[in-house]
Amino acid sequence: MKRTSLLVRARFTVTALVGAWALFSHPAARAYESATTHAGLTERAVEASRLHNVLAQLGRPLGLLEPLRIGFDFFDQDERRALQARLDALDPAGGYRPGPDGVAGAAHWVVAGAVLAKTPPERGANHFLDPASGKGLHDGPGLSGIAHSLRLLFNGGASVRELAAGTAFTLEGKSALDWIWTPGNDLGVPVFLDNWEHAVSLAEPRARESALVRALLALGGVMAVLEDAGQPAFVRNDFRGAFLQQDDGSAYEQFVAAHYGRTGLPAAGASVSRPDIASFFASADGKGLANRTQRRFFSEGTIPADVSIERDTKVADVVRRARESLVFPSPTLSALVLRPAQTRHYLALEGHRVLAYENSGTQVRFLLDDAVYADMARTLLPEIASYAAGLLNHLLRAHLEMTIAGTSVNVRLGGEVKQGGALRVFVEDASGRRRELPGAVASLSPGGEITVNPPAGARKLAAVVRGRDVGGPFVAAGEVTLP
């Protein structure tokens, strides 16, 4: 009995200590600002993409600025409650939080999706990707992951049930490439594709509008995952070093948030074109964003270990020992300047500083400082926006061209798709209600065209093709107002 009591007391003590640790250990914590950096990058990407024109062709004449209302009554109760709570958490200052009437501009919904991708923040555990192994965030064996989930319990990031069921965040996550396809991810590619189709095919106008909102949110969510492939910590499996050193979040991300905010981020360059969705992230040709980021930049936890030196230590020895401590093959060190001592030097690659180091006389210390962060940001941010714009264009690469020819409508599969799919045609009546035109289901090839005769009284004709080609699955949509 006494032994049991002691055991209970010991357990309690441990729990209390963990609780106290959780309470004490994040003073002045600085958040990774998905509310600013992700939002701003997504704004730049959306602006550089073809989304405005695509929306205008789908009966949303204001395109990116089209006001769209989310219909919460189309969600089941749990889904509605969860999404509403997440939307309510968004900062109104960003402009992307919908109003109390559930209305926001089309571009705002995409940006909101990018911010919701990390709301709650533990979702970000699924944004990691090692482009070489394809793995996501993984931590070595031990109790640290469990300890972290215990800390999250006190921070509101985990529930007791999650803890008991083993589903709490324990420094492990799905790889970014798995996450964007995971059915449970409400901001993934499947959700985008389904709702992009529903935005054309559903009967009621409100339901179509709400489906379009869900598709745009999912687009933003997928873009946010890709944007993190432009953050070295996310492609170097570096949660512990980058995010947990002082619980302050990543110092690099803080730097970006402080210096650029949401509105000061650089514009996207030309949108990047890649053969498929995965290759925007990682590919054998090394041109995925994660490949490019991983091989060019260090993260806080993957810099070389400090090297102790003595009077007769040679520079080559310091270089060798520093290289041996590296977890990833590149970037790497070939030479260091160790004189004069007590002076900060930089390792520069491809014209930008990637690592700072100092010789204190007894050791060579490596670090990332603001000068390195400034060069990283200058290089990476426009590139991230270009990749995100490219991914957006890729997901919207197919469209249906619908032209009126007398009393008929010609439907042609256009865009950059290599294979066709099944075409469905819908007729809209005067009330805005749509129904599928029976017998209009046909297979449509790229560049192929079929003619549809709308029934009398039809106000609009809409069509959708769902297919798959080497670039992955696609949904092509189009509509036309009848004379």
Added chain:
Amino acid sequence: MLETIGERCKAAHPLLEGERDVHSRDGHDTHPFIVQQLIPTISESVKSAPSAHLTMVAWFAALVSSCGPVVENAPFSARPDTLRPGDLLGPFDGVVVDGETDRPLAGAVVAGSWAFERGIGLQGPAAALEAATETGADGRYRLRIPADLPRGEGVRLRRFTLVVYRREYVAWRSDSSFPTGEPRNDFAQRGNRVRLEKWQSSMSHYRHLVFLGGGPAIRAAAAWEVQPAGLELDGASPATASEHPAEAAHGGSSAALDISPLLSEDEVRGVTGYAGKFEVGKLADRATSDVYDSRHFKASDKPETHDVGLRVWAIGSVAAEAQFRKLLGDLPSAVATEEMGDASLRARGGDVTGFAFLLRERGVVMQLSCGLAQCSEPSMILRLAKLAESHLPEVKLPSPESTGLVPLSSPSLAPGAKP
């Protein structure tokens, strides 16, 4: 027991009681108090139920969740003339002035938002609050410390952002400046001075809207910029786009829509039996453009409940449909009816009744608002609408290629609604 924990936590957080002045500026120093006071409380509960290990953890979590947010250090000063840091919670006050003349600006919309975050390592939005006001004749604004702060579970107040908007001026944000987006360092919590620069025709409305952000109040005030911004996205230069929808109307462009033939004072009197005079003008909530016009029959020396308002959008069939749906969604107590046109609706807000209808093929939406002292019977507003429709052939509607624009925000139901 839970109540005890809650009370103790509350005691540790005078912030929750609105007593910010007695609370330490550094919110973190409340933690030791909580731990010292509450661990013994939990300890007692564990003694009474020693097997409930997870329950105990849950207790501790519940305890933390009952506490108020940690307030991070503000990046701005308490006043313009001091280096002492401000308080993210507020209160905030200041004055909005014209950047050239330094004169106070009335009618500027001032919105403040508080962003709360949580998370360890990975951090993200947890909650947000917003308050908005409008400057008076002296240009002054004041925002109080918000009530109902989100509680516990590691929530931290991360940011406060002030957004100021007034038409014909460049918007002002406390965190960055337009058009470069560079960080702003001249914001102060109290005695803040917001100098608004005049809008230049070469500036981009689209970029301005992206920069602006803000919640519903700001969005409503800036709604007129959506049309020129949309034209910019379609390839128009900012200067051309600005001329197109709103500013052109101020200058009396020949292309502006003119709906004056639709309804006359005598026709209103004939329907409602009103014997008084009207001052006829335009509604103030939106400027006339080539696709929009309004009429305001303001009853002389009478309250607004005697006024009649008429708004017309001639924007093409697709956009007109969207606009009608928007009215149906936004006007108070709006109900779809089939009394006129391709679709119609009735609405009711306070002492004002509303009616709108869609003429799909002509790409026109008409909306009437009528005070109940004027339209004392439901049939009156319908008769006014039919009169207006009968005169539509007398109005020169824009050509189809110049249409396709929809206002972002719906007008108020009130006949004389102000911007």
